Amino acid sequence: MRSVKPRFGYLIASILSLALVVVACGINPNASEAEVTPSPAVTMPVEIPQPAATAALSSTPQSPPSVSSLRLWIPPEIGARTEPGAEELIGQIRAYRTMHPNLDVIVEQKLIEGQGGLLNYLQTGREVAPSILPDVVAVPTSLLTDTRVKDLFYPLEGSIGSEFLNDIYPAPVSQVVSNDHIYGYPFASTGLTHLVYNPAVVTETVSLNWTRFISDTGHTMVFPADSREGAVFGLQFYLAEGGTLVNQSGQVALEAEPLSRALANIAVNKGNLLQSHQLKTLDESWQYYQLGLSDTIWMRAEYLFGRQLAHSLPVDKQGFSAVPGPESALIPLTTSWAWAITTSDPARQAVAADFIQYLTDPDSLANWSERSQVMPARRSAMALLAENDLYYRFLGEQSEYAQAMPISETSRVLDVIGDAVFQVLTTDSSPAAIADRAVAALRQ
Structure with a gap:
């Protein structure tokens, strides 16, 4: 990544x-x-x-x-x-x-x-x-x-x-x-993440359970997986699975089991993520969404602000949802x-x-x-x-549930998580094997 x-x-x-x-x-x-x-x-x-x-x-x-x-x-x-x-x-x-x-x-x-x-x-x-x-x-x-x-x-x-x-x-x-x-x-x-969808296509309530959401073959989602955005996406899943960022000695570390579960969730029906593994920016993801190639996009609030001002996007033509997680919505992280x-x-x-x-x-x-x-x-x-x-x-509403971003977006932890997300979407390696390598990489 x-x-x-x-x-x-x-x-x-x-x-x-x-x-x-x-x-x-x-x-x-x-x-x-x-x-x-x-x-x-x-x-x-x-x-x-x-x-x-x-x-x-x-x-x-x-x-x-x-x-x-x-x-x-x-x-x-x-x-x-x-x-x-x-x-x-x-x-x-x-x-x-x-x-x-x-x-x-x-x-x-x-x-x-x-x-x-x-x-x-x-x-x-x-x-x-x-x-x-x-x-x-x-x-x-x-x-x-x-x-x-x-x-x-x-x-x-x-x-x-x-x-x-x-x-x-x-x-x-x-x-x-x-x-x-x-x-x-x-x-x-800044930094609050959520979904934007086309309400003319997505007419039902968006499920906040990731497996149900991404398994709906009638809909797709895109996000820039090969980027810092993909790393933040992975971090949110990791935290939702109970993962921590420091060990008992107070050192920065990842846990293999919650990371493995997070990666397994992300990889569920990855075909419905289209070409997300090739996308490096929200601009590229936005093109997919605007062209109708995907009806849902993972988004940061400040990016959508810019799009709304630059292109006069009517709010009533957009739907908004929290990002689905393992059991319920992922907790937004803000700086x-x-x-x-x-x-x-x-x-x-x-x-x-x-x-x-x-x-x-x-x-x-x-x-x-x-x-x-x-x-x-x-x-x-x-x-x-x-x-x-x-x-x-x-x-x-989302700001009431948001939590503070726990690490720097330039941190080594996000490098490792981002690489793991990219691997689980592009290789045949198991989530457990990828998680083990990620944990070891952070120790080096």
């Missing part, structure tokens, strides 16, 4: 950098525009701890006189995913500055990792050059409970009341709360983003908190999310989008 990296808009990132020169004073003209893949790497929690409530900020706070600037760092893959999304963010920052004329909002694009990246600066800059460090950052929520870096972020209690968590979907909440502290304000989620505070100055923390609450207001967040082709992490923002759109209503 060949790994396929996500593609981000280099041109859009450039547009955002240029526009923010107008929006902010002191913006770094050398802000990076390179591609980066966030690295979520936490386990999926069963219970979500709820911190004690703290007093909320006033709905119309004023910036303390001692604070004349606010520095924001945001990675291009979330701040400049699309040109309309970048423009919406710029507009919201301009509006905030109008409300606070004595405050400069200084915005810089920063990669998450690597030399010169956000984490590198936060880890080394506090002692060397604290004046250039940000007050607010946008980061994958997985970082906020990562023991290696979570101390770089300051809890929100005392600046933002904890009641906002009641409006956030479970998956992002699970990654911003740790030891009764809230380390971030989730605002966006979420949050605003986090990185300044230790209480006065700057107060201004940062006010700015975060402004950007995550339901109307503001709904507008930005729609234009950026991501799902809002707030239920109230999703509800606004769902008022006239059945797809957002479906995504809101």
Whole structure:
């Protein structure tokens, strides 16, 4: 299986950098525009701890006189995913500055990792050059409970009341709360998988049992099995079969038996998956679906957002379903983003908190999310989008069941699972033999 990296808009990132020169004073003209893949790497929690409530900020706070600037760092893959999304963010920052004329909002694009990246600066800059460090950052929520870096972020209690968590979907909440502290304000989620089908052809209720679903010879499904998407598909089946991702020693590992069961399920009536084993991208799968060669396609939400905007696809001409699993629907896995505070100055923390609450207001967040082709992490923002759109209503329902992506999508684990999925669809090797080889490969 060949790994396929996500593609981000280099041109859009450039547009955002240029526009923010107008929006902010002191913006770094050398802000990076390179591609980066966030690295979520936490386990999926069963219970979500709820911190004690703290007093909320006033709905119309004023910036303390001692604070004349606010520095924001945001990675291009979330701040400049699309040109309309970048423009919406710029507009919201301009509006905030109008409300606070004595405050400069200084915005810089920063990669998450690597030399010169956000984490590198936060880890080394506090002692060397604290004046250039940000007050607010946008980061994958997985970082906020990562023991290696979570101390770089300051809890929100005392600046933002904890009641906002009641409006956030479970998956992002699970990654911003740790030891009764809230380390971030989730605002966006990506990666949710589901099925899209042609309701003119698929007129019956889609079975959520995989064997029954894929054994229906009257219907077919396509997905890019020879890609990272195929690996995620396999991971979801593996987790549904009770598989774990670390052994008793805390080392990354796969279990042969649940992986074998997952592969056996995927291989049931693989003829109904058509040429999925040859497909490497969702674009290729989409062509099959659009040409009527298959009536069902495995999908990621952000990809369908792009298709709907680019081609004005009528929602009533599409059907949506959870992905069938061994017994019932597979649990969707999502990667979420949050605003986090990185300044230790209480006065700057107060201004940062006010700015975060402004950007995550339901109307503001709904507008930005729609234009950026991501799902809002707030239920109230999703509800606004769902008022006239059945797809957002479906995504809101699925977000209630979604769990946090437990590993990075660039991880070695997904390499191994992806290879196993590809082998079970293209060779005569038994699922058990393929699973054994996969487990051994991860140990090397």
